[in-house]
Amino acid sequence: MKLIIKFGGSLMAKGREIMHFLRNYAEKKALSFIIIPGGGPFVEVIKKLSERMAISEDAAHWMAVLAMHQYGFFLADGETAPLIESLEELSNAGHMCILLPYKILKADDCLPHTWDVTSDTIAAFVANKLGEKTFIKLTDVDGILDEEGLLIERIHAKEMIEKGDKGCVDAELPGFLMRNKMCCVIVNGNFTERIIEVIEGKETVCTKLSCNLF
Ligand SMILES: Nc1ncnc2c1ncn2[C@@H]1O[C@H](COP(=O)(O)OP(=O)(O)OP(=O)(O)O)[C@@H](O)[C@H]1O
Numbered sequence: 001m002k003l004i005i006k007f008g009g010s011l012m013a014k015g016r017e018i019m020h021f022l023r024n025y026a027e028k029k030a031l032s033f034i035i036i037p038g039g040g041p042f043v044e045v046i047k048k049l050s051e052r053m054a055i056s057e058d059a060a061h062w063m064a065v066l067a068m069h070q071y072g073f074f075l076a077d078g079e080t081a082p083l084i085e086s087l088e089e090l091s092n093a094g095h096m097c098i099l100l101p102y103k104i105l106k107a108d109d110c111l112p113h114t115w116d117v118t119s120d121t122i123a124a125f126v127a128n129k130l131g132e133k134t135f136i137k138l139t140d141v142d143g144i145l146d147e148e149g150l151l152i153e154r155i156h157a158k159e160m161i162e163k164g165d166k167g168c169v170d171a172e173l174p175g176f177l178m179r180n181k182m183c184c185v186i187v188n189g190n191f192t193e194r195i196i197e198v199i200e201g202k203e204t205v206c207t208k209l210s211c212n213l214f
C-alpha cells in the first residue's frame with residue numbers, strides 16, 4: 001500500500017523523530033510512504049521578503065517550492081529516507097522516501113503561482129498524479145478547529161470554500177480536492193498513535209476534509 005504523507009513544517013522540532021518512527025512502521029508493515037515536505041521556517045523567510053520587497057509571484061512560488069526542498073533535506077538528515085525528484089524513482093525508493101517537488105512542478109506547471117497554493121495543495125497534486133484519492137497531512141494541531149477551538153471531525157471541502165474558512169490548510173486545497181474528488185485527513189503528528197490509527201482506518205482524533213458526502 002502506497003501512502004502520501006504531507007509532513008508539516010510545524011513539526012520541525014520533533015520532525016526527524018517522527019520520520020524514524022514512520023520509517024520503522026513502514027518497514028514492519030511493508031508499506032510505502034511518500035513524504036511531501038512542508039515549507040516550515042524556510043518559507044517564512046520568503047513570505048517576509050515578498051512583503052518587504054517586490055518579488056514577482058512567479059519568483060516567490062519557485063522560491064517557496066525550493067523551501068520545501070530545504071525542509072526535505074532536513075528531514076532526510078540521519079538517513080531516514082532517500083530524497084527523490086521524479087515519480088519514476090518511486091519504484092526504487094524503498095518503504096519511505098522524501099519527494100522534492102520542483103522538477104515535477106516545472107514539468108507540469110498547472111498550479112497557480114500564488115500564496116494560496118502551498119505544500120498542502122502540492123501534496124494533493126502529487127497524490128492525484130499518482131492516482132491516489134487521499135493523503136494525510138501531519139501538522140502540529142489536532143485538525144481543523146472551529147471558532148471556539150473545538151475539533152471539527154469531518155468537514156466538506158465545499159463548506160470550507162463557502163465559509164472562506166482556511167483553518168490549518170492552504171486556501172487552494174479545498175477547491176483542489178473538490179475538482180479532483182479527493183480527500184485529506186489532517187492529524188497531529190506529535191501523537192504517532194493517531195497517525196497509525198488513521199493509516200489502519202480506525203477512529204481517532206483528526207479532521208477528515210472531504211468532497212464526498214459522509
Ligand atoms: N481553524 C484552525 N484550525 C486549526 N489550526 C489553525 C486554524 N487556524 C489557524 N491554524 C493554525 O494553523 C497551524 C498549522 O498550519 P501551518 O501551515 O502552520 O502548519 P503546517 O501546514 O503543518 O506547516 P507547513 O505549512 O510549514 O508545512 C496551527 O499551528 C494553527 O496555529
Ligand SMILES: [Mg+2]
Pocket residue numbers: 038118120168169170
Ligand atoms: Mg501550512
